[in-house]
Structures are given as structure tokens and as C-alpha cells.
Amino acid sequence: MPGLLPAGETIPVDGSLPTAALTSVGARGFGVYVHVPFCASRCGYCDFNTYTAAELGGGASREEYADTVLAELALAARVLGENRPSRVDTVFVGGGTPTLLPAADLARILDAIDRTWGLATDAEVTTEANPESVTPRSLAALRAAGYTRISLGMQSASPGVLAILDRRHSAGRAIAAAGEAREAGFDHVNLDLIYGTPGESAADFAASLDEVVAAGVDHVSAYSLIVEEGTRLAAQVRRGEVAQPCDDVAADRYLAAEAALDAAGFSWYEVSNWSRTPAARCRHNLLYWTGGNWWGLGPGAHSHVGGVRWWNVKHPTAYAQRLAAGASPGLAREVLTADEAYLEDVMLRLRLAAGLPLDVLDPVGRAGADRARAAGLLAEAAYGDGRAVLTLRGRLLADAVVRDLLG
Structure with a gap:
């Protein structure tokens, strides 16, 4: 089953952490991840912890979601107590599609994080977004609220590839949204690409790279398509409706990405990530990759503090119910x-x-x-x-x- 979590050990009802873990809070930086589990539709390749309105069936309210996240933030503040981080270095709002929430709700969540622990003066604050889920007005509101970085799910410039991936935006919308984000004043703009989709030609991917470079963004992420069990794409592959992605093709696409991005002045800093300058690197992800500490807010979110890793219950309704009862939404944890x-x-x-x-x-x-x-x-x-x-x-x-x- 996709998205299954390890068994782990039971988390105390109040979410308390071992003393040894608390003493190292912020030692390698501290970040906050906020998971927004809502999507307008489900992409066929996606196995993330996300839900459409039909899948939720009225079991969780998007309108009340920000308040629920703030309830977990209050619990986190109680758990860390006097061991609170000296500052929050990075905030990353992911999903799902975070920008399905009103910009005012995303602003309120960021403000609460700042009031709870204090944002560093140079904090990196990222939100993910689908290209069709933002407008110049919403982008301006997010920038005014303190968001400094946006990551847009472009995936491809080819209409045919977007159709196979079940993406809803038009081929040119991601580039337009990137331009709107730059005009709104975002310090850093990322475009995500997926390569190796069945039916994607070398020319399709070259065109995607050309458009990304021409868009003037300062960060690019490119990932090989992986067919995850339990997804609609996996069922299509199993029935022979869609070809299994080819490893050799994926390698060719990666080499094409490296060549095009290097020629345009980007440098790789992680296998799947390139930036124009060191300042454009995603500091939140670097915190993950270098063993930093972070608190993950939201259903299914993972956290790591001082060698203790835990994960929340996955369904938004169960998540909200636990917090409403004054209990931790944590499902289980492990001490590394x-x-x-x-x-x-x-x-x-x-x-x-x-x-x-x-x-x-x-x-x-x-x-x-x-x-x-x-x-x-x-x-x-x-x-x-x-x-x-x-x-x-x-x-x-x-x-x-x-x-x-x-x-």
C-alpha cells in the first residue's frame, strides 16, 4: 500500500519528547514544515497524503484548517517549552496544494510561527503552488505576508505529457505564474520538472528545459517519474495502457537537464536540484539533508528533533479530532x-x-x-x-x- 508508515513506538498523549532530544533543539538549525493536504484533483502518479473534496466527503473543513494547524503549533510550543529554538530558520508549506487555502490563512499560519518561536531576520519561507492555483493578487498577498520563495509544479511544457500526468494547468501557465511571482517580489522562484513520462520525447523535454531557462527563475528541481504502487498510473501500467518508464531514457533526460542548466548558469547542489546562485538553494531541504531539526505540522507530517522522528495521523479528520481533544496528533515515533x-x-x-x-x-x-x-x-x-x-x-x-x- 502506498504511503504506509512504519509501526514505531507509541507517542505520549501530550506529545512530550525525551529530555535528551530537547537539549539539542536548534543545534543544526530549526525549521517548520506545514502540510496542506488539499488538492483540486488527484494526479495519476501521486501517492502523497492528499485529498480532494470528494475523497474527504465532508469529513474535514478547509475553512477551519488553519485553526487546526495553529492548535498543533500551540501543542508544539508546550512540548518544546524552555527548550524552544532560538529562531526559526526556514518554513516550508507543502502539500497537496497549499495555495488552495486563502492567502490570508497562509499568512496567519506564518504569523503564528513567528509569534511562537520567532522567525530569523533572514528566514527562508517557501510555499508550494500549482500554477493554476495562484493569481497576481494572491502572490502579492503571500509576498506581503513574508513568503520569500515559491515552488511551482510545472512538470512539463508538453500538453501531451501534462495529460498523461493528469495535470490541470495549460502548458504555458507555469511560466506565466513564475513571471507573476517574480513581479510580486519573491526572492526565489523554483520550477519543478518531471522527466521520463511515457510518451515524452527528447524534444518535449528539451522544450521544457528551454522554457524553464527563459522564465528567469533561479532554481530548478527535476525528478524522474516513479510509478508508485496504488496510484492510478500504476494501474494503467499494469493494464498495459501506459508504458513502464525506461531507466535508460531517464538517464538520458537527466544528462540533458544537466547540460542545459549548466549552460544557462545553474549549478547542481543536490542530485535533483540546481540553482543559479548559492543563495537560491533551498535552505529548508538542506536542513533535512544535513540532519537538522524541524517540526512538521499537519496530517501525515513528519518531524525530527534531537534524533527522535515522529509522524502524525494521516487523515485530516483524525488529525483535527485529536487536537480538538487536546491530544497530540502523533501516530508513532522512533528514536534513531x-x-x-x-x-x-x-x-x-x-x-x-x-x-x-x-x-x-x-x-x-x-x-x-x-x-x-x-x-x-x-x-x-x-x-x-x-x-x-x-x-x-x-x-x-x-x-x-x-x-x-x-x-
């Missing part, structure tokens, strides 16, 4: 062992252009790194400086390199 923390550190930091310090590797990992370097999967110069950094070929085989380093 030293081995688990090591595994995640290697797996995540190796994907970064900054690389993984070789001195964090155990003997098995160092032997695996030596093999990867000899095979041309790790950069020679960085290796000499004590870091494992993937080459372009290494990025194509990143999962295999990670497996080798972990033994």
Missing part, C-alpha cells in the same frame, strides 16, 4: 540508533555537491568509497580534499554508490 543515523547521514549527504566528509565513514564505507573513486563515480579532486563528491556519472548511479558505501 547510531547505526540508523549513520545510514541516513551517508545516504543524504552523498547526494549533495558539498559531498560527504570521508572521515565520517567506517572502514566498510571507506573501502566502498575507494572503489567508487576508482570507477570514476567520485571526483578525484574532492577525494584528495577528504570529501566524497559524486561525478556526473556517479549522480546517475547515486543509489548504487550509497549501497556500496553502506556495505
Whole structure:
């Protein structure tokens, strides 16, 4: 089943955390993630924790959602107490489609986070959006509320590819929305692409890259299409209505993305992410990738504080009911062992252009790194400086390199 959560251990009703976890709050930065689970329609490839109005069946109110999130924020403030972070470095509102909520609600949530813990003066505040879910007026309102960054789900410039992906926006709408965001004063604008969709030609993807570059955005994310079990796309593939995505085609598309974006002045900083400048990198995601702490608000949201990771109940109705009863919406949690923390550190930091310090590797990992370097999967110069950094070929085989380093 898609989206199944691990069993974990029971969370106390009040959401309290072990003392050892509380003492390290903010040690590597602190972020807040807000999950907005609403979508106007469900894309066939998506297995995220999202719901259309028909799927909710009246079981949760979009109009009351901001108040429910604020109830969890109040609980989080009680849990962290005097161990509160000194500041919030990043806020990321994801989904779903966050911009289905009124801009005033998104503003109210951000203001409450600021009043609860205090936003850093240079805080990065991101919202995701579908291109058809924003207007110049709503974008101006979000910018005025303090949102500094927007991530738009473009996916493709090809109408045929958008149709296969069940996207509702027109082929040109994402580019127009990016321009509107820039005019509204957003510091950073990202466009998301998906490559390797069945039926997508090399020319289709090249056209998508051309449009992204011409849009003047300063960040691009590009992900290979993955067919997740339980999705409509998986059923179509199983019935033979849609072809299974091809790994070789996906590799070709990735190389095309790297070539086009590099030529346009973008640099990769994570395997699937490119930015024009270091300042344009997504600091919230970097916090995830480098072991920082964050509190996840919303149904199905994950949190991590001081080596303790937990996740909320998935359904918006169950989430709201728990908070209304004064209880934590947390479903379960796990305390990361030293081995688990090591595994995640290697797996995540190796994907970064900054690389993984070789001195964090155990003997098995160092032997695996030596093999990867000899095979041309790790950069020679960085290796000499004590870091494992993937080459372009290494990025194509990143999962295999990670497996080798972990033994």
C-alpha cells in the first residue's frame, strides 16, 4: 500500500519528547514544515497524503484548517517549552496544494510561527503552488505576508505529457505564474520538472528545459517519474495502457537537464536540484539533508528533533479530532540508533555537491568509497580534499554508490 508508515513506538498523549532530544533543539538549525493536504484533483502518479473534496466527503473543513494547524503549533510550543529554538530558520508549506487555502490563512499560519518561536531576520519561507492555483493578487498577498520563495509544479511544457500526468494547468501557465511571482517580489522562484513520462520525447523535454531557462527563475528541481504502487498510473501500467518508464531514457533526460542548466548558469547542489546562485538553494531541504531539526505540522507530517522522528495521523479528520481533544496528533515515533543515523547521514549527504566528509565513514564505507573513486563515480579532486563528491556519472548511479558505501 502506498504511503504506509512504519509501526514505531507509541507517542505520549501530550506529545512530550525525551529530555535528551530537547537539549539539542536548534543545534543544526530549526525549521517548520506545514502540510496542506488539499488538492483540486488527484494526479495519476501521486501517492502523497492528499485529498480532494470528494475523497474527504465532508469529513474535514478547509475553512477551519488553519485553526487546526495553529492548535498543533500551540501543542508544539508546550512540548518544546524552555527548550524552544532560538529562531526559526526556514518554513516550508507543502502539500497537496497549499495555495488552495486563502492567502490570508497562509499568512496567519506564518504569523503564528513567528509569534511562537520567532522567525530569523533572514528566514527562508517557501510555499508550494500549482500554477493554476495562484493569481497576481494572491502572490502579492503571500509576498506581503513574508513568503520569500515559491515552488511551482510545472512538470512539463508538453500538453501531451501534462495529460498523461493528469495535470490541470495549460502548458504555458507555469511560466506565466513564475513571471507573476517574480513581479510580486519573491526572492526565489523554483520550477519543478518531471522527466521520463511515457510518451515524452527528447524534444518535449528539451522544450521544457528551454522554457524553464527563459522564465528567469533561479532554481530548478527535476525528478524522474516513479510509478508508485496504488496510484492510478500504476494501474494503467499494469493494464498495459501506459508504458513502464525506461531507466535508460531517464538517464538520458537527466544528462540533458544537466547540460542545459549548466549552460544557462545553474549549478547542481543536490542530485535533483540546481540553482543559479548559492543563495537560491533551498535552505529548508538542506536542513533535512544535513540532519537538522524541524517540526512538521499537519496530517501525515513528519518531524525530527534531537534524533527522535515522529509522524502524525494521516487523515485530516483524525488529525483535527485529536487536537480538538487536546491530544497530540502523533501516530508513532522512533528514536534513531547510531547505526540508523549513520545510514541516513551517508545516504543524504552523498547526494549533495558539498559531498560527504570521508572521515565520517567506517572502514566498510571507506573501502566502498575507494572503489567508487576508482570507477570514476567520485571526483578525484574532492577525494584528495577528504570529501566524497559524486561525478556526473556517479549522480546517475547515486543509489548504487550509497549501497556500496553502506556495505
